[in-house]
Amino acid sequence: MRREQIPVAIIGLGRIASLLEDDALREKPCTHAGAAAANPACTIAAGCDTDEDRRRLFAERWGCPVYADADVMLEKHKPGIVHIATHPDSHYHYCALAARHGVPVVVCEKPLADTLGSARRIAALHRKSPTRIVTNHERRYSADYIKAKAILDEERLGPLLSVRTVLYMGKTRRLLDVFWHDGTHLADAAMFLTGAVLHHHSRRGARLNSRKGTAWLDGYLEREAERIPFLMEVGAERDHLVFELEFSCAHGRLRIGNGIFEVWESAESPYAEGFRSLKKADDAFEGKTGYFANMIEDAVACYRDPTRQPRSGAADGLRVIEYLNAVKVWGRS
Numbered sequence: 001m002r003r004e005q006i007p008v009a010i011i012g013l014g015r016i017a018s019l020l021e022d023d024a025l026r027e028k029p030c031t032h033a034g035a036a037a038a039n040p041a042c043t044i045a046a047g048c049d050t051d052e053d054r055r056r057l058f059a060e061r062w063g064c065p066v067y068a069d070a071d072v073m074l075e076k077h078k079p080g081i082v083h084i085a086t087h088p089d090s091h092y093h094y095c096a097l098a099a100r101h102g103v104p105v106v107v108c109e110k111p112l113a114d115t116l117g118s119a120r121r122i123a124a125l126h127r128k129s130p131t132r133i134v135t136n137h138e139r140r141y142s143a144d145y146i147k148a149k150a151i152l153d154e155e156r157l158g159p160l161l162s163v164r165t166v167l168y169m170g171k172t173r174r175l176l177d178v179f180w181h182d183g184t185h186l187a188d189a190a191m192f193l194t195g196a197v198l199h200h201h202s203r204r205g206a207r208l209n210s211r212k213g214t215a216w217l218d219g220y221l222e223r224e225a226e227r228i229p230f231l232m233e234v235g236a237e238r239d240h241l242v243f244e245l246e247f248s249c250a251h252g253r254l255r256i257g258n259g260i261f262e263v264w265e266s267a268e269s270p271y272a273e274g275f276r277s278l279k280k281a282d283d284a285f286e287g288k289t290g291y292f293a294n295m296i297e298d299a300v301a302c303y304r305d306p307t308r309q310p311r312s313g314a315a316d317g318l319r320v321i322e323y324l325n326a327v328k329v330w331g332r333s
Helices: 034-036 054-064 071-078 088-100 116-128 143-153 176-194 291-304 316-329
Strands: 006-011 040-050 081-084 106-110 132-136 160-170 196-206 214-223 226-235 243-250 252-257 262-269 276-280
Touching: 006 034, 006 071, 006 226, 006 243, 034 040, 034 054, 034 081, 034 291, 040 054, 040 071, 071 276, 081 088, 088 106, 088 116, 106 116, 106 291, 116 316, 132 160, 132 291, 132 316, 143 176, 143 252, 143 262, 160 176, 176 226, 176 316, 196 316, 243 316
Parallel strands: 006 040, 006 081, 081 106, 106 132, 160 226
Antiparallel strands: 160 243, 196 214, 214 226, 243 252, 252 262, 262 276
């Protein structure tokens, strides 16, 4: 017998909630609404936004009722999954509201919150209430990153020795804005791929409130008794985007990022006798990553099994906020 579809509600109807589905170059689905609509286990029950134009566009696109008041929407539709795609300063409010309404699963867009205190309260909601909270750090759901993690976990290239990351996100943006907006993804990807917790040590180079120059953030990834050196380069003044992680291992190197998947293995050098060089392996990644499709699958699985812990949970989101605040205190906390 076919299972009844899970009603999904979305709070915040902007770019990541729905509008990015109009980007012709992005892999689809690439939004919360697009993922819910594409999943046969789900149906979009309602949407909520304080902006009238966004409510109108959402209703026209997805054919569902829309509301200006999330409390009214949750009371009327009693969704099984709620997606929160508002600004981070409202994430705790809506997570707590969903929990009060007994929503089984909440998908919270990254970053988890705007302050360390709010992030801790969201993580406590996940621990202490029946509501499961998924943090949408999408690379934990992306097939290329999952493949890279398997290579590192199996130590195919030998033990991991260091991690270097690079983040450029536009020519005129402040380094701090680049770091808050996309460093969240970079920090979480590093922790996901290594199974470690990221810690900050010091900053070199440009100040983070500058729109010029390059900052280097030194730190380490800690797992059990091991500390792996970590470096994040955040740059301004570039007219291009770079999101990249490089894992240096005893017998090779793995690089992954936007449009990048490379595995390099140690081999006898063709350039000098008695030395070894890196040779690019045949490993490649092609096809869809499924980053949003896999996220909604995880949310559905959590709905059907209340004991399940999501692949990207509130605790994972909290660890990212803890790292960001170690670099520079964020928001009001």
